[in-house]
Amino acid sequence: MSASRASDIDIRAYRPRSFFHNLGLRAFGVLAACGIAASAGAQMSPNTSNGYNLPVGVTEISRNIYDLHMEAFWICVLIAIVVFGAMIYSLVKFRKSQGAIPDTTMLHSTKVEIIWTIIPVLILVVVAIPAAELILKMEDMRNADLSVRVTGYQWKWQYQYMDAADGVNFFSTLKQDSNFARQLHSGIDPNSVKNYLLDVDHPMVVPSGTKVRIILTSQDVIHAWYVPDFGIKRSAVPGFINELWFKVDPGKEGIYRGQCAALCGRDHGFMPVVVDVRTPDDFKKWVDEQKAALKQASTPPADAPRSAQVLN
Amino acid sequence: MAHDLAHDTHADPHDHHGAPTGIKRWLFSTNHKDIGTMYLVFSLIMFFIGGSMAMVIRAELFQPGLQLVDPAFFNELTTMHALVMIFGAVMPAFVGLANWMVPLQLGAPDMALPRMNNLSFWILPFAFTLLLSTLFMPGGAPASGWTMYPPLVLQTGDAMPMLIFAVHLMGASSIMGAINVVVTIMNMRAPGMTLLKMPLFCWSWLITAYLLIAVMPVLAGAVTMLLTDHFFKTSFFNPAGGGDPLMFEHVFWFFGHPEVYIMILPAFGIISEILPTFSRKPLFGATSMIYAVASIAFLSFIVWGHHMFVDGMPMAAQLFFMMSTMLIAVPTGVKVFNWTATMWRGSLSFEPPMLFAIAFLFLFSIGGFSGLMLALTPVDFQYNNTYFVVAHFHYVLVPGAIFAIMGAVYYWLPKWTGHMYNMTLATWHFWMSAIFVNVLFFPQHFLGLAGMPRRIPDYAVQFTDWNMVSSIGGFVFGASQILFVIVIVQCVRGGKKASAEVWDGAMPTGLEWTLPSPPPFHSFTVAPEIK
Numbered sequence: 001m002s003a004s005r006a007s008d009i010d011i012r013a014y015r016p017r018s019f020f021h022n023l024g025l026r027a028f029g030v031l032a033a034c035g036i037a038a039s040a041g042a043q044m045s046p047n048t049s050n051g052y053n054l055p056v057g058v059t060e061i062s063r064n065i066y067d068l069h070m071e072a073f074w075i076c077v078l079i080a081i082v083v084f085g086a087m088i089y090s091l092v093k094f095r096k097s098q099g100a101i102p103d104t105t106m107l108h109s110t111k112v113e114i115i116w117t118i119i120p121v122l123i124l125v126v127v128a129i130p131a132a133e134l135i136l137k138m139e140d141m142r143n144a145d146l147s148v149r150v151t152g153y154q155w156k157w158q159y160q161y162m163d164a165a166d167g168v169n170f171f172s173t174l175k176q177d178s179n180f181a182r183q184l185h186s187g188i189d190p191n192s193v194k195n196y197l198l199d200v201d202h203p204m205v206v207p208s209g210t211k212v213r214i215i216l217t218s219q220d221v222i223h224a225w226y227v228p229d230f231g232i233k234r235s236a237v238p239g240f241i242n243e244l245w246f247k248v249d250p251g252k253e254g255i256y257r258g259q260c261a262a263l264c265g266r267d268h269g270f271m272p273v274v275v276d277v278r279t280p281d282d283f284k285k286w287v288d289e290q291k292a293a294l295k296q297a298s299t300p301p302a303d304a305p306r307s308a309q310v311l312n
Numbered sequence: 313m314a315h316d317l318a319h320d321t322h323a324d325p326h327d328h329h330g331a332p333t334g335i336k337r338w339l340f341s342t343n344h345k346d347i348g349t350m351y352l353v354f355s356l357i358m359f360f361i362g363g364s365m366a367m368v369i370r371a372e373l374f375q376p377g378l379q380l381v382d383p384a385f386f387n388e389l390t391t392m393h394a395l396v397m398i399f400g401a402v403m404p405a406f407v408g409l410a411n412w413m414v415p416l417q418l419g420a421p422d423m424a425l426p427r428m429n430n431l432s433f434w435i436l437p438f439a440f441t442l443l444l445s446t447l448f449m450p451g452g453a454p455a456s457g458w459t460m461y462p463p464l465v466l467q468t469g470d471a472m473p474m475l476i477f478a479v480h481l482m483g484a485s486s487i488m489g490a491i492n493v494v495v496t497i498m499n500m501r502a503p504g505m506t507l508l509k510m511p512l513f514c515w516s517w518l519i520t521a522y523l524l525i526a527v528m529p530v531l532a533g534a535v536t537m538l539l540t541d542h543f544f545k546t547s548f549f550n551p552a553g554g555g556d557p558l559m560f561e562h563v564f565w566f567f568g569h570p571e572v573y574i575m576i577l578p579a580f581g582i583i584s585e586i587l588p589t590f591s592r593k594p595l596f597g598a599t600s601m602i603y604a605v606a607s608i609a610f611l612s613f614i615v616w617g618h619h620m621f622v623d624g625m626p627m628a629a630q631l632f633f634m635m636s637t638m639l640i641a642v643p644t645g646v647k648v649f650n651w652t653a654t655m656w657r658g659s660l661s662f663e664p665p666m667l668f669a670i671a672f673l674f675l676f677s678i679g680g681f682s683g684l685m686l687a688l689t690p691v692d693f694q695y696n697n698t699y700f701v702v703a704h705f706h707y708v709l710v711p712g713a714i715f716a717i718m719g720a721v722y723y724w725l726p727k728w729t730g731h732m733y734n735m736t737l738a739t740w741h742f743w744m745s746a747i748f749v750n751v752l753f754f755p756q757h758f759l760g761l762a763g764m765p766r767r768i769p770d771y772a773v774q775f776t777d778w779n780m781v782s783s784i785g786g787f788v789f790g791a792s793q794i795l796f797v798i799v800i801v802q803c804v805r806g807g808k809k810a811s812a813e814v815w816d817g818a819m820p821t822g823l824e825w826t827l828p829s830p831p832p833f834h835s836f837t838v839a840p841e842i843k
Contacts, residue, residue: 047762047763049761049762049763050762051758051762051774051777051778052757052758052761052762052778053758053761053762054691054694054761055763061690064690065690065691065693065694068688068690068691069685069688069691069694072684072685072688072691073685076681076684076685079681080677080678080681083648083649083652083677084674084677086652086656087652087655087670087673087674089656090652090655090656090658090660091655091660091670094591094655094656094657094658094659094660095659095660095661096592096659096660096661096817097661100657100658100659100660101659102591102592102593102657102658102659102819103593103657103658104592104593104594106593106596106653106656106657107594107596107597107598108596108597108598108599108600109597112653113597113600113646116645116646116649117642117646120641120642120645121642124638124639124641124642127638127688128634128635128638131634131688131689131690131691132631132634134690135627135630135631135634135689135690136627138690138693139627139630181377182377182378182770183378184378184379184380184381184382185378185379186377186378188377189377190375190376190377190770190773191376191773195772196376196772196773197376197770197771197772198772220463221461221463221464221467222461222463222464222557224622224696224697226697226765228694228763231693231694232693233622233693233694233696233697234622234623234624234693235622235623235624237557237558237623237624238463238551238557239551239552239555239556239557240551240556240557240558240624242623242624243624257772258763259763259765259768260765261622261696261697261698261765262461262697263387263456263457263461263464263766263767264464265384265387265455265464265467266382266383266384266387266455267383268383268387268767268768269383269765269767269768269769269770269771270383270770
């Protein structure tokens with residue numbers, strides 16, 4: 001492929017002159033980029049993941065999940081080294097072309113079968129114990145400080161706050177710039193859109209250091225609410241209420257992005273979950289602002305006739 | 313059929329009928345070899361159709377942004393890709409192999425129920441014509457995923473009756489085929505062949521057949537409830553009418569989990585045939601291997617909940633399904649160890665069937681590792697419905713089941729046709745497939761861990777690079793399959809004459825190798841004696 005002049009490579013106003021030309025460039029760069037990015041630890045993920053592993057995340061649960069995942073991963077690597085090692089050894093050492101004679105008396109061994117049944121069972125027990133403990137922890141819905149009712153729709157989320165924030169209620173839809181860019185043949189380069197497909201008009205706002213209980217349902221088909229950095233995912237099933245909780249570590253305020261994780265129709269890929277974690281004080285300020293705005297919206301103007309309908 | 317203990321292990325040379333000719337030979341066939349061939353040809357065509365859909369999917373996912381297809385059509389593609397590959401490619405291929413090889417390995421003249429065998433096959437082209445025609449209907453093909461969850465699937469348009477009917481037909485075909493296998497194996501083994509002397513491929517099919525008979529009716533029940541909910545105002549799954557969408561998931565996955573074992577157990581049987589031959593050493597622990605397959609089949613009935621961990625399952629159920637799913641790793645591991653022990657201290661040669669069998673061992677095991685990770689419920693909350701799951705099942709199905717099928721074809725093709733095939737081309741096919749299947753699916757583990765959900769046509773830009781690598785792998789892997797077709801077509805047309813043993817110098821055991829290559833139209837008209 002031909003070299004490009006610097007003026008051709010303006011990523012933000014990228015209009016492909018030649019579809020294949022630019023693809024070819026991009027594709028060639030990818031493998032190199034992968035190597036560089038991998039070694040530089042570049043963030044290739046919309047959450048705190050490094051692009052090829054789970055995120056450690058910002059809750060105790062997400063950290064526990066990460067640790068369990070890594071434990072299982074290393075055990076698998078160890079087993080792979082042993083088993084693949086034996087296979088590779090066989091492939092190298094026992095070749096007919098190198099004159100190997102087959103040991104046709106080697107038919108079975110009850111002793112060996114027992115050993116390689118018991119050892120895997122023991123390994124499984126070792127992994128199952130922390131896993132079971134973590135299940136218990138995740139299922140403990142008691143003593144939540146704040147509850148939020150989340151409802152899935154085709155294709156957006158609705159957040160209805162309860163407890164101290166009762167009354168705050170809004171829909172959260174894919175942000176307009178993403179929505180325009182994602183249309184078929186839009187001509188807009190997704191790289192030019194900030195947080196492409198992962199931004200909404202009204203994110204869910206929650207306080208850090210607070211156990212937030214989500215009560216999850218759907219108005220139409222099955223959706224799923226998923227925030228990788230919190231280590232949570234749960235299906236939103238119509239007619240049913242699912243419960244889950246998360247508690248973001250204090251000091252980890254910020255915006256965390258996830259997506260719908262259950263096929264729900266045409267725009268399943270276009271209904272992100274965005275959570276804005278603020279300090280408890282900032283959260284209270286936000287709640288007060290929301291309530292004030294709602295009050296204003298529902299109060300008719302002072303000089304309106306008394307029979308005017310109250311907007312809700 | 314006379315079962316006299318004659319010493320003649322070859323077919324009756326005075327076969328006056330010979331093969332019928334023309335279209336009637338195929339349309340009205342009651343011959344297990346012809347029906348097996350038809351299943352295999354059908355499966356290959358379906359593999360390319362499903363594969364083309366995958367190519368479009370990977371082309372759309374090559375870059376972020378939507379370049380090629382509308383999101384609704386993308387969902388149709390993912391749905392149809394899965395339905396075609398599962399019910400049109402993998403399952404019919406295994407049935408085709410069963411049809412060809414079970415009677416030959418048992419020393420039986422044909423399947424027990426030859427006319428039902430014909431019906432079992434011919435249902436399939438009809439069912440798939442129906443299903444594929446929905447792509448051209450207004451409203452398009454079903455787009456709810458092959459898992460057909462309500463309420464989403466109830467939003468399917470004109471394609472709904474086609475989908476349900478096609479699933480029913482495929483199920484009926486599978487059930488009849490399974491009955492045929494069970495009856496053949498239980499009744500038509502050559503005298504002296506006790507069940508424990510039966511080849512592993514037949515054993516794996518016996519167990520698979522029981523799984524099919526047990527669970528295909530469950531799928532039929534599930535889709536019938538979808539049908540009545542959609543057309544006759546029942547409320548099995550409509551919460552407004554008192555129904556429960558999650559009940560569908562339970563019924564579906566009660567079928568669905570054994571289904572995936574239906575798709576892998578015959579593959580295990582194939583590997584157990586190929587490895588000993590090219591290791592020149594008997595299968596290590598053959599009896600253990602049989603018990604392992606039976607344990608896997610039994611356990612497969614009590615793990616279905618692991619597909620539903622995120623649906624709001626009670627804690628006790630989470631714990632139960634986690635442990636039962638982890639347990640399946642034990643007999644599966646036993647099989648991998650036994651295969652390794654078969655190669656250990658053997659005398660290995662690397663013809664194409666052996667190459668595919670070895671690749672199966674490595675790559676299916678990788679799929680097994682990701683499966684073990686998925687079994688851990690708390691971590692599954694991260695993995696579920698992401699590309700990590702997609703990577704897992706594609707590893708066990710593509711370099712798992714499909715490589716076993718290709719290995720089987722390369723193993724038995726000279727027996728079926730009487731010709732050796734182009735080994736060089738077959739070896740090229742192997743290496744291209746084995747390398748690029750990894751380029752295609754390995755990065756999907758990373759995508760899933762990084763948070764990319766599945767069944768989406770477009771993604772956040774940070775997922776671009778691994779998607780691009782995966783798509784490149786997909787294009788090359790897909791293109792390489794053309795080599796497979798070339799090898800097969802060339803072999804059917806001609807080639808160096810194959811002996812009865814075919815793999816001279818290797819150690820193939822089994823009655824099929826006592827017959828000439830190709831075997832006569834009617835083989836084992838006199839039952840062989842097994843000592």
